[in-house]
Amino acid sequence: MLAFTPGEPAGIGPDLAVMIAQEKTAQDLLVFADPDVLLTRAKALNLTLKITEKESTTGANTLCVYPIKTADRVVAGELNENNTGYVLNTLDLATQYCLNKKVQALITGPLHKGIINQANIYQDKNGDGFTGHTEYLAEKSNTDKTVMMLATEGLRVALATTHIPLSQVSKHIQTDSLRETLSIVHHSLQSYGLKNPKIVVCGLNPHAGEEGYLGSEEIEIINPLIAKLNAQGFNLVGSVPADTAFTVDALQGVDCVLAMYHDQGLPVLKTLGFKKAVNVTLGLPFIRTSVDHGTALNLAGTGNISMGSLHTAIQYAKDIINYA
Structure with missing residues (x-):
């Protein structure tokens, strides 16, 4: 039941x-x-x-x-x-x-x-x-920690932050919470039968920070964490500019995209799969x-x-x- x-x-x-x-x-x-x-x-x-x-x-x-x-x-x-x-x-x-x-x-x-x-x-x-x-x-x-993920045919999008004002997003992108989020997504996808899930991690800022000229979160938090987790056996790609992360070529072989905030990733997914998408709570x-x-x-x-x-x-x- x-x-x-x-x-x-x-x-x-x-x-x-x-x-x-x-x-x-x-x-x-x-x-x-x-x-x-x-x-x-x-x-x-x-x-x-x-x-x-x-x-x-x-x-x-x-x-x-x-x-x-x-x-x-x-x-x-x-x-x-x-x-x-x-x-x-x-x-x-x-x-x-x-x-x-x-x-x-x-x-x-x-x-x-x-x-x-x-x-x-x-x-x-x-x-x-x-x-x-x-x-x-x-x-x-x-x-203690859950992750919101939406899925439709050909695309899964998980969120690093969910229902908070845009003005508060940057202060919630911290190493510990992001590590927990990526761990939950990784292990959940493994439990769904994906042995080595490939996860694309979006940058927070335009152009993933443009080497620090458009924001420093990628250099200080996101990219170093990706490197550490990949050394532990994760299969993460990024940080990737969100404006190119969802192109057809970029999504080849990708099992999930982690967006930094609600409206960075979900408009793309809902455009692709509205009325045939599902919201899944991981963790x-x-x-x-x-x-x-x-x-x-x-x-x-x-x-x-x-x-x-x-x-x-x-x-x-x-x-x-x-x-x-």
Whole structure:
């Protein structure tokens, strides 16, 4: 069984759950959600939906649901901060199922960071607000370091930093944290069957610093670390200017690209594979994959959505399970 948390109830997460129920794939899912929200959304979509709490069901149009009630009525397309506790509750319970090995992986649907922070119901150990699934699941599983990686056909992109302002990126590119990140990416890819994964490491600055004229992080931190890790058996290339790292020729034989910040690498990947890409959290004590899109509030309840990313997230999780 795979746990599935649909995320923000006013978004397209419930639509994804209802629509996947029309497929055979649904028999592998345990959905952590409010059954009433799913049934209401199914009615809006004019689709048949049956709810059961019995796992491994094979019935047509049926979802196995771990029932969790929302605090307030859900209206498709309308955010309600009263229901943010419900969203975090689904994640908490699904995480415990993963840690207790009652399910083999967690698939997450899109949530809305803004409404969770607006509700002011969560602070991390540093006193900061909610920054995303990756950081939240790390804290809930007592994991010191995780890495966000997105993948689509022909390209994997991991991130040295995730959901932080651009003005703070440079101070987070430090030797120790970057070493941890590269180690997690390297060993995770090995666990996926790549014996000697080739990882391209982007520079932080334009032209990878231009020998120090456009920034010093490459000379002082990134390049020396690459040399040390390669001496230990890693297969790292870089630092490479980000504006050339993603060309067809540069990606030949590359297993993953490490971008220094969120919008350095993900626009390229999403241009290549939007609606058929998957978000993977590396370093957790369980497998977690996610859709690569947001809540799409304006599309909730319309049925005018793509299932491609959810299919990819499910298949990617199964592939990791089967290899392990």
